[in-house]
Amino acid sequence: MRKTDRELGMLRQISRRDFIQGSSLAALGLMLPAGCTRADNSSTESTSSFGYPPTRTGMRGSHPGSFETAHALVRGGLRFDNPVDLAEEYDAVIVGAGISGLTAAYEYRKRFGPESRILVLDNHDDFGGHAKRNEFHQGGDMRLSWGGTMNLEFLSFSDTVLQFLAELGIDVQQLSKDLDFHYGADGPAIWFDADTYGRDILVPGFSMYSRNLDTLDKIDQFPISESDRAALKRFYLSDTNVLDGMSEGEVEHVLHRTSYAEFLSRHAGLPEEVVGLFTKATDGYWGVQPHSLSSSEAMSAWLPGSHLLGDYADRGAGLVESEVVAMFPDGNASIARLLVRSLIPAVAPVGNARDIATLRFDYSQLDRSEAAVRLRLESTAVHVENEDGHVAVTYVRDGKNSRVRARHCVLACYHAIIPYLCPEVPEEQKEAQRYQVKHPMLVTNVLLRSGKAFEQLGFTGAYCPGRLHAKTWLIKGVNTAGYDQGGDVEGPVPVMFWGMVAPPRQDVPIHDQLREARQVLLEMRFEDFEREVRTVLDGMLGPTGFDVAEDILAITVNRWPHGYSYGYLDLWDPDWEDGQAPHEIARQPIGNITIANSDAAASAYTQAAIEEAMRAVGELT
Numbered sequence: 001m002r003k004t005d006r007e008l009g010m011l012r013q014i015s016r017r018d019f020i021q022g023s024s025l026a027a028l029g030l031m032l033p034a035g036c037t038r039a040d041n042s043s044t045e046s047t048s049s050f051g052y053p054p055t056r057t058g059m060r061g062s063h064p065g066s067f068e069t070a071h072a073l074v075r076g077g078l079r080f081d082n083p084v085d086l087a088e089e090y091d092a093v094i095v096g097a098g099i100s101g102l103t104a105a106y107e108y109r110k111r112f113g114p115e116s117r118i119l120v121l122d123n124h125d126d127f128g129g130h131a132k133r134n135e136f137h138q139g140g141d142m143r144l145s146w147g148g149t150m151n152l153e154f155l156s157f158s159d160t161v162l163q164f165l166a167e168l169g170i171d172v173q174q175l176s177k178d179l180d181f182h183y184g185a186d187g188p189a190i191w192f193d194a195d196t197y198g199r200d201i202l203v204p205g206f207s208m209y210s211r212n213l214d215t216l217d218k219i220d221q222f223p224i225s226e227s228d229r230a231a232l233k234r235f236y237l238s239d240t241n242v243l244d245g246m247s248e249g250e251v252e253h254v255l256h257r258t259s260y261a262e263f264l265s266r267h268a269g270l271p272e273e274v275v276g277l278f279t280k281a282t283d284g285y286w287g288v289q290p291h292s293l294s295s296s297e298a299m300s301a302w303l304p305g306s307h308l309l310g311d312y313a314d315r316g317a318g319l320v321e322s323e324v325v326a327m328f329p330d331g332n333a334s335i336a337r338l339l340v341r342s343l344i345p346a347v348a349p350v351g352n353a354r355d356i357a358t359l360r361f362d363y364s365q366l367d368r369s370e371a372a373v374r375l376r377l378e379s380t381a382v383h384v385e386n387e388d389g390h391v392a393v394t395y396v397r398d399g400k401n402s403r404v405r406a407r408h409c410v411l412a413c414y415h416a417i418i419p420y421l422c423p424e425v426p427e428e429q430k431e432a433q434r435y436q437v438k439h440p441m442l443v444t445n446v447l448l449r450s451g452k453a454f455e456q457l458g459f460t461g462a463y464c465p466g467r468l469h470a471k472t473w474l475i476k477g478v479n480t481a482g483y484d485q486g487g488d489v490e491g492p493v494p495v496m497f498w499g500m501v502a503p504p505r506q507d508v509p510i511h512d513q514l515r516e517a518r519q520v521l522l523e524m525r526f527e528d529f530e531r532e533v534r535t536v537l538d539g540m541l542g543p544t545g546f547d548v549a550e551d552i553l554a555i556t557v558n559r560w561p562h563g564y565s566y567g568y569l570d571l572w573d574p575d576w577e578d579g580q581a582p583h584e585i586a587r588q589p590i591g592n593i594t595i596a597n598s599d600a601a602a603s604a605y606t607q608a609a610i611e612e613a614m615r616a617v618g619e620l621t
């Protein structure tokens with residue numbers, strides 16, 4: 001029987017709810033339609049009320065207070081009339097302080113001069129967008145993890161991006177060489193939970209992803225029927241070319257017009273329950289489940305099947321992404337931090353890319369009137385318009401509805417909000433922007449008192465086919481950029497839970513699947529995630545003596561209702577003609593307003609966010 005909330009330690013005081021009780025409550029008041037205008041026109045010098053957001057725990061990512069204003073605009077049709085004009089003048093206002101917005105600010109100064117006055121607005125209480133640092137001190141020494149974007153697949157970077165990273169002082173080759181973290185691939189396991197499979201069973205040494213014939217006997221431990229186990233073994237063992245004798249068109253159909261789930265059942269002959277074991281296998285990597293991915297796309301995410309494609313294997317699995325990556329201990333938050341440091345040196349007067357992970361930033365320096373670049377957090381842009389050769393930007397912060405003007409504006413925010421922000425965008429372009437429905441994603445970090453239980457059980461990462469988060473990894477430390485966790489599991493160690501929320505309905509178009517899953521994610525409370533990770537850790541590690549009520553020091557949920565940028569999918573999108581793809585239409589400039597964000601590339605990658613920022617700044621005249 002599952003433990004009660006009390007037995008799981010749900011009622012204990014751990015580090016988790018501090019933010020919700022904090023400054024964001026004031027922002028929640030923003031939902032009130034009346035009284036949106038409560039501003040004076042004095043400068044909006046930030047105080048240090050932001051504290052140090054990377055150490056906040058509880059609900060992060062789209063945290064309470066960050067999205068209500070935008071939702072009031074988009075869902076509630078609220079107008080933010082009568083803003084108060086601030087006595088601040090800028091060359092550029094940038095909406096969004098993710099990698100793209102920060103790169104736009106950096107590029108703007110390069111192009112228009114270091115004296116350029118720039119205001120960067122972001123609705124969150126921390127900068128970086130998906131590039132979010134999770135910093136823990138609850139166990140004594142600092143422990144780092146990341147809340148969103150993780151690694152740099154630098155082998156595919158353009159010279160422009162490599163040059164940009166080099167300017168920030170980042171040696172990606174060295175960073176990659178220094179990396180000793182493998183997302184659990186060096187100690188894989190599969191964990192079957194009692195709620196779904198009747199009893200908790202951990203099977204260390206087995207990965208669903210690789211076709212490792214030496215570990216097939218592990219399948220005997222799977223809590224599925226004997227015939228299902230035999231079918232799964234046959235699947236891995238077989239080398240029958242299921243495409244044999246097919247025409248070119250039929251091969252194309254199997255690879256690109258057949259879902260991976262259907263491929264497994266129809267072509268690989270797997271029974272329904274065995275196909276179900278793969279349902280969550282693409283959750284983190286794609287943010288789309290195998291019933292909505294083509295077989296080729298799923299195999300590009302390392303799912304097995306290419307061994308059944310004969311000579312066509314390259315066309316199915318040839319897409320496999322690079323496993324060679326570079327990484328900072330806080331993921332790509334280090335890039336955001338290097339950018340902020342370059343734009344506003346006062347946040348961290350000393351330091352560089354080789355020790356960026358260890359620096360504590362002074363957030364009180366982000367928005368100072370004497371600085372050329374100001375970064376204003378907890379500020380949601382609600383209206384942007386061209387006006388007599390400049391751009392007027394209205395934003396809401398702390399219940400106040402204010403307006404600033406600038407020569408230029410770069411919208412580095414999600415494209416789906418632009419039609420509401422910027423009514424002058426032509427209808428066809430708005431339609432294209434609405435097409436960019438981001439994938440809802442989830443990264444939950446749990447700080448354990450120690451990682452010994454993982455060592456005892458002999459695994460570093462597990463696939464959990466029955467749970468909310470598809471995967472979990474022990475983070476013994478990404479020991480780069482000055483950070484060294486020591487690789488020790490005796491002391492506090494973060495464990496990451498990675499995944500997405502399954503769409504409530506699978507049989508609807510992909511955009512509806514994504515929107516519906518987003519709504520579920522938004523409606524989940526912190527307690528729901530807490531109960532989930534406690535239940536998993538109890539079931540998985542409990543047999544070693546791990547005490548779920550005592551051995552959890554902190555929980556940080558990074559929820560991303562607007563996660564990965566929508567990239568076109570085999571089963572759902574036509575082959576757009578050159579220039580006619582939604583992202584190409586969506587990113588067109590409107591007067592002195594240009595459009596960045598990884599949405600502008602229809603590609604959920606850091607390099608895309610960087611490239612699109614450079615293009616957007618390049619379009620400003």
Ligand SMILES: Cc1cc2nc3c(=O)[nH]c(=O)nc-3n(C[C@H](O)[C@H](O)[C@H](O)COP(=O)(O)OP(=O)(O)OC[C@H]3O[C@@H](n4cnc5c(N)ncnc54)[C@H](O)[C@@H]3O)c2cc1C
Nearest residue numbers: 096098099100123129130149150151381413597598605606
């Ligand atoms: C969980 C996760 C893992 C990922 N892992 C990787 C990875 O390992 N490698 C990789 O290359 N990429 C990864 N990505 C993709 C990642 O999205 C990009 O790498 C990149 O960080 C996107 O940056 P961006 O600036 O375009 O968008 P964002 O990071 O989304 O930044 C946009 C910012 O604008 C803000 N904003 C929106 N509207 C407004 C408004 N009206 N007013 C003010 N602010 C607004 C948003 O809240 C946000 O802070 C990952 C993404 C997620 C979600």
